[in-house]
Amino acid sequence: MELTPVPNPTPAGTDAAPIYEDYFVNMGPQHPSTHGVLRLVLKLEGETVLGLTPILGYVHRGIEKMGEAMTVLQFTHLTDRLDYLSAHMNNWGWSLAVEQALGIEVPARAEHIRVIMAELARISSHQLWWGCLGMDLGAFTPFLYGFRDREKVNDIFEKTCGARLTVNYIRPGGVTQDVEEDFAKDVRAFCDYFEPVIDEYETLVGGNIIFQERTKGVGVLGADLARSLGCTGPTLRASGVCYDVRRNRPYGIYSKLNFLVPIASEGDSWARYKVRIAEMRESLLIIRQALDTMPEGPVRAKLPVIVKVPAGRWLGRVEAARGEIAFFLVGDGTDKPWRVKVRSPNFSNLAALPEIIKGCRVADVVAVLSTLDVVVPCIDR
Amino acid sequence: MTDNFIWHTERIPPAVTAWLTGLLGAGLLVDLAKMVIVAAILTGFVSLLALALVWVERKVAAHVQQRLGPMRVGPHGLLQTLADGLKLLSKENITPLEADRFVFHLAPLLCFAATFVAIAFIPFAPGIQAVNFNVGLVFVLGIGSVGVLGIFAAGWSSNNKWSLLGAMRAGAQIISYELSATVALLSMLVFAGSLDFRGIVASQAGGWWIWRAPVVGFVAFVIYTVASTAECNRTPFDLVEGESELTAGFHTEYTSIRFAMFFLAEFVNMFVVCAISATVFLGGWMPFHIGNLAGFNRLADLIPPWAWFFGKTMGLILLFMWVRWTFPRLRVDQLMNLEWKFLLPLAFGTLAVASILVTAGWYFFPG
Numbered sequence: 188m189e190l191t192p193v194p195n196p197t198p199a200g201t202d203a204a205p206i207y208e209d210y211f212v213n214m215g216p217q218h219p220s221t222h223g224v225l226r227l228v229l230k231l232e233g234e235t236v237l238g239l240t241p242i243l244g245y246v247h248r249g250i251e252k253m254g255e256a257m258t259v260l261q262f263t264h265l266t267d268r269l270d271y272l273s274a275h276m277n278n279w280g281w282s283l284a285v286e287q288a289l290g291i292e293v294p295a296r297a298e299h300i301r302v303i304m305a306e307l308a309r310i311s312s313h314q315l316w317w318g319c320l321g322m323d324l325g326a327f328t329p330f331l332y333g334f335r336d337r338e339k340v341n342d343i344f345e346k347t348c349g350a351r352l353t354v355n356y357i358r359p360g361g362v363t364q365d366v367e368e369d370f371a372k373d374v375r376a377f378c379d380y381f382e383p384v385i386d387e388y389e390t391l392v393g394g395n396i397i398f399q400e401r402t403k404g405v406g407v408l409g410a411d412l413a414r415s416l417g418c419t420g421p422t423l424r425a426s427g428v429c430y431d432v433r434r435n436r437p438y439g440i441y442s443k444l445n446f447l448v449p450i451a452s453e454g455d456s457w458a459r460y461k462v463r464i465a466e467m468r469e470s471l472l473i474i475r476q477a478l479d480t481m482p483e484g485p486v487r488a489k490l491p492v493i494v495k496v497p498a499g500r501w502l503g504r505v506e507a508a509r510g511e512i513a514f515f516l517v518g519d520g521t522d523k524p525w526r527v528k529v530r531s532p533n534f535s536n537l538a539a540l541p542e543i544i545k546g547c548r549v550a551d552v553v554a555v556l557s558t559l560d561v562v563v564p565c566i567d568r
Numbered sequence: 569m570t571d572n573f574i575w576h577t578e579r580i581p582p583a584v585t586a587w588l589t590g591l592l593g594a595g596l597l598v599d600l601a602k603m604v605i606v607a608a609i610l611t612g613f614v615s616l617l618a619l620a621l622v623w624v625e626r627k628v629a630a631h632v633q634q635r636l637g638p639m640r641v642g643p644h645g646l647l648q649t650l651a652d653g654l655k656l657l658s659k660e661n662i663t664p665l666e667a668d669r670f671v672f673h674l675a676p677l678l679c680f681a682a683t684f685v686a687i688a689f690i691p692f693a694p695g696i697q698a699v700n701f702n703v704g705l706v707f708v709l710g711i712g713s714v715g716v717l718g719i720f721a722a723g724w725s726s727n728n729k730w731s732l733l734g735a736m737r738a739g740a741q742i743i744s745y746e747l748s749a750t751v752a753l754l755s756m757l758v759f760a761g762s763l764d765f766r767g768i769v770a771s772q773a774g775g776w777w778i779w780r781a782p783v784v785g786f787v788a789f790v791i792y793t794v795a796s797t798a799e800c801n802r803t804p805f806d807l808v809e810g811e812s813e814l815t816a817g818f819h820t821e822y823t824s825i826r827f828a829m830f831f832l833a834e835f836v837n838m839f840v841v842c843a844i845s846a847t848v849f850l851g852g853w854m855p856f857h858i859g860n861l862a863g864f865n866r867l868a869d870l871i872p873p874w875a876w877f878f879g880k881t882m883g884l885i886l887l888f889m890w891v892r893w894t895f896p897r898l899r900v901d902q903l904m905n906l907e908w909k910f911l912l913p914l915a916f917g918t919l920a921v922a923s924i925l926v927t928a929g930w931y932f933f934p935g
Binding site: 210212218219220233234321324325326327328331332335391392395397398400401548549550551552553 | 629632633634635729730733736737803804806807813814815893894895896897898899900901902
């Protein structure tokens with residue numbers, strides 16, 4: 188059979204080369220380590236990566252366009268499907284935009300519940316990331332340990348929200364319903380259980396010499412580059428830039444809570460690992476404070492029966508597990524938004540990958556991609 | 569009580585020969601019959617061994633990861649690997665369109681044959697050794713290297729870029745680590761003074777080389793364990809398959825029985841390197857004796873030699889499995905640095921020191 192040569196796609200920043208001269212490899216869209224349907228075109232010389240281009244759009248669902256065809260309350264459940272590991276934060280970001288538009292005051296109890304839920308989601312997201320990182324580096328066991336502990340968070344979500352992943356719990360005006368009666372007890376039990384487990388995580392993966400060798404100095408993302416690419420979240424903070432929406436532009440009750448924003452200065456995969464582990468500890472702290480100060484009262488503000496978005500533009504920004512997610516809402520006085528735009532932290536964080544991967548090995552692509560921690564449905568939307 | 573075939577396995581081969589001679593009359597026919605019997609036993613043993621090891625691995629992995637592992641097929645999932653094997657056999661045998669067909673079909677055979685042959689040289693108990701060969705160890709090391717040819721052929725002929733990357737890594741990794749594995753064994757051979765497995769075991773009647781050769785015995789053992797992990801392509805040296813990087817490395821394109829052959833070869837290979845390690849460093853089937861403690865020694869003798877051998881080998885295999893389910897994977901340049909900058913010089917150093925110690929007679933219980 189005669190095969191017709193097809194020109195190879197050329198990664199950005201490398202020279203176009205004649206067919207068959209360079210070694211091109213498609214990592215994905217079906218590949219164990221791309222965490223969803225992401226396609227990376229690699230240009231290799233032996234094991235060394237000369238260039239890389241991410242090719243997006245395999246899970247594009249047109250979520251932003253769908254937002255123009257439904258009411259603002261209906262759109263809340265679609266935000267779960269962006270970065271499904273930070274479903275609570277996505278709901279919250281959208282709710283913030285809508286609440287600004289309608290001028291709604293959120294009851295104090297709802298604000299506390301929101302914080303607890305969002306921090307639990309952050310922990311569960313980092314647990315999953317920790318497990319996947321282990322697996323990407325060739326250790327299978329962390330994956331199951333991560334899932335073992337994540338199960339407990341999901342159980343808490345399930346009891347109160349009725350769902351485990353796409354929770355659709357935080358919504359404009361407050362939260363769907365009050366928390367389940369065992370909620371405080373369950374959350375406290377989880378905090379007490381999980382605190383020593385973080386040390387176990389540190390021993391099993393972080394304390395391993397091979398793991399340190401694989402991550403230290405690998406995929407160094409400088410502070411300037413990170414800032415210019417719009418990286419946010421742990422990825423940015425590991426590069427030495429102290430920016431956290433919870434601290435820099437506080438929303439909800441974060442301004443009243445006492446917590447630290449972990450940062451590191453190296454910018455390599457190891458720094459990103461350390462920052463995320465420290466974040467889990469801080470999240471436990473936040474959850475405990477919010478539980479202690481949680482008042483009684485209503486959990487939902489009164490909303491008009493038909494929510495009409497007034498003409499104007501609003502931005503709701505929150506710190507999701509992977510960085511700043513922002514919802515831009517343009518209203519024109521009807522019950523449907525005129526335009527919805529999502530600012531995805533994953534998109535900006537992934538943009539760093541082609542820049543920092545040059546000269547690394549094939550195995551490093553997996554390690555760096557894993558510590559950047561992208562969730563593809565949020566990029567493709 | 570211990571005066572029977574179970575403890576004195578060296579009486580089995582003559583008895584079998586006598587029985588066959590009585591049955592067939594002396595001559596070529598007896599030799600032929602012996603060959604057939606041994607071949608049948610070895611084939612059965614290898615198949616059973618692979619099935620058992622796969623099951624053990626899955627159970628060890630499961631318990632390390634706080635799961636139960638296979639539980640449904642048979643008691644504690646004992647028949648799970650058999651069921652999986654049957655399922656594999658019934659799968660479609662796919663050859664990629666642009667593959668080099670002949671090499672593609674040959675590769676799994678090469679891999680499997682290389683490990684299968686090595687089994688024949690290992691002394692399981694006194695007298696229980698399919699082939700006694702005066703340079704047995706060299707032969708086993710040589711035939712073990714043929715396995716990498718199979719991996720190489722598989723990666724090249726599959727016409728898949730990931731497979732080729734896997735094969736490239738295999739070539740670099742296995743050939744490099746074979747060096748330090750061989751040198752580590754060599755430093756024990758100067759103590760044993762024999763290349764014959766039987767001789768190596770016999771030289772350890774006074775104590776196992778791992779502690780009888782002061783320090784170097786242990787160092788050589790560690791070097792060999794690390795290097796043989798790399799030779800078996802097991803974590804932390806499983807770059808050749810590297811699931812999260814190369815999807816499945818050299819056997820990405822293999823299905824059905826051909827994949828099963830790679831899979832079995834991997835487990836049998838692990839058994840072979842552990843058996844060699846047990847034989848050279850841990851005294852093979854020799855029981856554990858402490859100097860003049862006659863009571864303890866008699867107790868140790870109550871355990872039959874083959875149980876000692878399998879106990880030691882199984883212990884080493886469990887060590888391999890424990891490491892596999894705990895460690896992440898090395899990167900390809902770190903792998904090479906570890907071998908060429910650390911393990912190999914250390915192995916040569918061990919060999920030099922060992923030679924001096926032997927010449928000077930400075931080791932426990934010389935002569």
